Amino acid sequence: MKQTSFYPGPSTIHPSIPSLVKDAYDTGILSVNHRSSDFMELSFAAKSQLRSQLNVPDEYDVIFISSATEAWEILPQSLTSKTSQHFFNGAFGLKWAYTTENLGVEVIKSPCDANESLPTDQINSLGDWLCVTACETSNGTMVDQNVLQELFSRRLPHQLIAVDATSALGGVILNFQLADYWFASCQKCLGLPAGLGLLIVSPAAIERGLLLGERSHYNSFLKLVENARKEQTHYTPNVLNIYLLWRTLASGPSIEVTDRRLRDRMARLNSIIQSNGALDWLVSDAYLRSPTVITLKISDPMELKERALTQKMILGNGYGEWKENTVRIANFPAMGDIQFQIFMEWISNL
Numbered sequence: 001m002k003q004t005s006f007y008p009g010p011s012t013i014h015p016s017i018p019s020l021v022k023d024a025y026d027t028g029i030l031s032v033n034h035r036s037s038d039f040m041e042l043s044f045a046a047k048s049q050l051r052s053q054l055n056v057p058d059e060y061d062v063i064f065i066s067s068a069t070e071a072w073e074i075l076p077q078s079l080t081s082k083t084s085q086h087f088f089n090g091a092f093g094l095k096w097a098y099t100t101e102n103l104g105v106e107v108i109k110s111p112c113d114a115n116e117s118l119p120t121d122q123i124n125s126l127g128d129w130l131c132v133t134a135c136e137t138s139n140g141t142m143v144d145q146n147v148l149q150e151l152f153s154r155r156l157p158h159q160l161i162a163v164d165a166t167s168a169l170g171g172v173i174l175n176f177q178l179a180d181y182w183f184a185s186c187q188k189c190l191g192l193p194a195g196l197g198l199l200i201v202s203p204a205a206i207e208r209g210l211l212l213g214e215r216s217h218y219n220s221f222l223k224l225v226e227n228a229r230k231e232q233t234h235y236t237p238n239v240l241n242i243y244l245l246w247r248t249l250a251s252g253p254s255i256e257v258t259d260r261r262l263r264d265r266m267a268r269l270n271s272i273i274q275s276n277g278a279l280d281w282l283v284s285d286a287y288l289r290s291p292t293v294i295t296l297k298i299s300d301p302m303e304l305k306e307r308a309l310t311q312k313m314i315l316g317n318g319y320g321e322w323k324e325n326t327v328r329i330a331n332f333p334a335m336g337d338i339q340f341q342i343f344m345e346w347i348s349n350l
């Protein structure tokens, strides 16, 4: 029997992928030039599907890139004149701050505890960008959309907001109007093989790009936007993943349905955790927990992982400072309800 991976990315992919890969091959789309009308139609179809399924505002641009890490670079490279403020409570948010620093941008680090809400009262007037990680995959926290709303209301007129939505996009409802630069890679909540990133940007972000006029890199923001508006890319893109994105979204439910389904699974797991003495949430405040990455405290994570493996279940290691005392479990949409149920029954009988 095949193992079920609850690793939070790369994770279990949609079960329909093998047949969709064959479809992609059969249609011939994998062999066409990325300047051809066939590719342009695919690009349009995939983006339209994404827009309607995830409620992306019409005036926002959707751009294909190759990873979230690439989006970390594009922001300081093409869209930041001087300073970037980073709010974070875990490893991915910190890496983003380092990436920005390494590109010569001044970084204001505003860390907080995993059990605290994002300190929206600490906005520094020097920041061109306020950077937030929607779901911190390393510890299972989430910035609620109401907190993002607070940041949005408190920002100064020259400040834009960037959100790393890698473990959120496709899993939870996002209000895109609350930020200007959203990005994700596809191997988390979108349930695809790795190697495609999405950038979703507001008119204000485009304006900022035009103001700075940076064009010296292969992935300079303005080049990305100009090509995306023609349904093209200036490098050869991951056509297979774009095809898979389109088809999996087209056969999937709306984000409202998915969001409810994940929160419902999370609530059922919560009642099991509460009656289990060996396991506890890393994030004690339920309001701060991500519905997509479940992080549980346990005294011996290795032992739990080994026991899970005998049941053909792969649990995720803890990450960074939580490596020795947590396990992580992906509650991503591509994971079937039946597999999740099997996992919960196993947990409840520990």
Ligand SMILES: *Cc1c(COP(=O)(O)O)cnc(C)c1O
Binding pocket: 009, 066, 067, 068, 069, 070, 092, 133, 135, 136, 137, 164, 165, 166, 167, 185, 186, 188, 194
């Ligand atoms: C996985 C992850 C990334 C990195 O994604 P890549 O596809 O490896 O670039 C960045 N941010 C968060 C929050 C993630 O979970």
